[in-house]
Amino acid sequence: MNDGSSFRIATALRDWVATAPPGTRLPSTRALVAQHQASPVTVQKALRELAARGLIESRPGVGTFVRAARTARTVDYGWQTAALRAPQSRIQMVPTALRSVPNDVIALHAGYPDRELLPERLVRSALTRAARGDTALSRPPVAGLPELQSWFAHELGASSPVGVAPPTPGDVVVLPGSQSGLSSIFRALVTGGRPLLMESPTYWGAIAAAAQAGVRVIPVPTGPDGPDPADLDRAFAETGARLFYAQPTYANPTGAQWSTERAEQVLGVVRAHGAFLVEDDWARDFGIGTTPRPIAAHDDAGHVLYLRSLTKSVSPSLRIAAVIARGPARERILADRGAESLYVSGLLQAAALDVVTQPAWQTHLRGVREQLRTRRDLLVTCLRHHAPQAHIEAVPAGGLNLWLRLPDGTDLQQLTRDCERAGVLVAPGTDWFPAEATGAFLRLNYAGPNPSAYAEGARVLGEALDRSTP
């Protein structure tokens, strides 16, 4: 109901504003709350909407005012069309997985874990400590705080077998989120117009980063066992590509974890072509039934560029990730990061390091894994019961998502609209394909809020499938 009442208040306020002289102060939030019998959040939402339309302006600490009517003039930005020309590549703006939604819908579309899966107490106390520390007012080195570089290197190095040199702290470049790492890697190591091999389906953010970098994407089909090494070998040979982007552990969206043998085969193909594997280890903290086994730990010749993020497991506000790379590749990535943003906030780095070095962090992670197991199993059960038409190709051993194959010919647009109308948000699989989708897929996230609504969500999906299937 939240949405509805903020719309009602916004409409009432717009009428009021239309007759008020510019500069008139609006009633306080408290007064509006009383007048409209709504929550402060709802009133503020209405005010924000009016502000976004330029009808009112808030002066923080002073109040909210009717804007001068001088904004009424319509400005034509048509001249910009000539100046900007058609874009070199179209970047898809805000995919389903990033949508923010009201509290009362059943959100199976999201890409981020719900707050109850985050280490709230650890995050708040780490930030409070960091607020008192040196990093609150200083500038860290471009590559990151040495202590944090050391933590990232040690975490990966702990998986290195005997005979393989583990990464050193100097191999680590700290990032403001792994998305920035993808952008830098594609920009600095592939460069515009040249080929990039990607698993298909794969993370939509990687597809967006590739579009931004202006590289030519060559999809390599992947499934529950990972890509076929022969397919990969052929793609390298045919295109002259030098870089393959993949998620070998609990891949988003398929949930696939490559076997040790498959990982060795893929690494062998990459080596044979004198190429790089970008190992996006996004779900390192979200193993449920198996343990993550980073491929990067088996490579000391600089073939694997390893991406590790803390954003999803620690907090979306502590956007800290790292790329671990060796040789000239690492230098190019670092130079790109320097030009892009000079350095990463030292405060966020210090707070993230604080969280992951507390003994309670490991306890928290164990709890999260148990919760993910319960949630995953519950969603699987509900789907099998209420939406048997949706085929779960493989129950993932980790990660946050189920990947469903729907009956051939399912109208995905119709389906997602039907579900949304019934208060259930799902993500159409098309977002995860760098080219045409090879079927009708759906990604459902089992890390969102309110797992007790899974049964209802599955029921709505099952009914919508009945209507959308030919």
Next chain:
Amino acid sequence: MNDGSSFRIATALRDWVATAPPGTRLPSTRALVAQHQASPVTVQKALRELAARGLIESRPGVGTFVRAARTARTVDYGWQTAALRAPQSRIQMVPTALRSVPNDVIALHAGYPDRELLPERLVRSALTRAARGDTALSRPPVAGLPELQSWFAHELGASSPVGVAPPTPGDVVVLPGSQSGLSSIFRALVTGGRPLLMESPTYWGAIAAAAQAGVRVIPVPTGPDGPDPADLDRAFAETGARLFYAQPTYANPTGAQWSTERAEQVLGVVRAHGAFLVEDDWARDFGIGTTPRPIAAHDDAGHVLYLRSLTKSVSPSLRIAAVIARGPARERILADRGAESLYVSGLLQAAALDVVTQPAWQTHLRGVREQLRTRRDLLVTCLRHHAPQAHIEAVPAGGLNLWLRLPDGTDLQQLTRDCERAGVLVAPGTDWFPAEATGAFLRLNYAGPNPSAYAEGARVLGEALDRSTP
């Protein structure tokens, strides 16, 4: 002496590590402090150096250990040379202005204000509040927190004359520092291979961002009055460029502030060519003798892309800036930001907004301006007395830097080396030229630590000039 003793300790530790079995725990920092009679900072610096060389590794919360000898194997990354080919453009890595230095040198090279010019109390309490708030665990919209968008729009809009529509909050895209804004603007609006006009000399970070974006830089000469509109007109006509990057207020490095007439002329040329002006208002908070007058406040037709940063005036750890743009240009910038980093940490946004909306913020800024005036005047006096060969073309009315023209034929490399050997760091002017420098220049920053050393710094510079001038 800091540097010397950390080197001494590092050497001693290296000898010790060479004979210790892998996995041996190093003595505690406290023990090393006692043993070497050095400060904890010095000991940690030595430890970091050894860690960077892969000789030891610290496991946060556990201790520091001798690394396994398996790192001794030399790995040849030569294969990467074939995979990566020559880079499309070379990005200069870490310019002088970003160098971190020991405490005992006279640092006139820096780009960031010293900690004593920062609102330390405001920053720490804003961060402490933010650590308790909602943004510590949530994900803000791609374009930024609505309240912060509103603050940025209002700050610029307050300068809009009657008849010009002020920006709305929806025109604002919040950035993780203005460097990221430069990268996105050049990438999204100029695109690779196409021409970009830039003041020359200008901010080295903008030159690096242009190299990263792969655009073709066309320098437009500028001086104490800003660029000559006729030069600019010719450059637009000759190259077909559609974007001009400039710092109209307290330009870095020259300190120039364009007059109202010059600003109108430049805006007229930009409009006539159907082009954009990127107004990098980096020193908005650092007016000394005059008040900043943003050109963007005079444009409501979408010709000016306005960059405003809080990093330098609030804190280097609160990397918050914004670009204010209208029309399709704003959409392209937003799409690029989305692909680059999805969103900006909401915690940093909330804390930055908290700082700039405290009444004490305005008091703090007044104090900073007074301190900058004192420091600028002191450095000018010292230079005129001790280094009269260095010509100050114009004493800037704001900003953080003096721009000195040195006698023709001065050997800049020799000069900066001589100064550094005598404990004084200065920044050679070449860093600020997108093409050849048009003379021997030096940039001196008067916002660094310890202004009481200005006289000594000027004396060293004067003597070095005597030796470096033919």
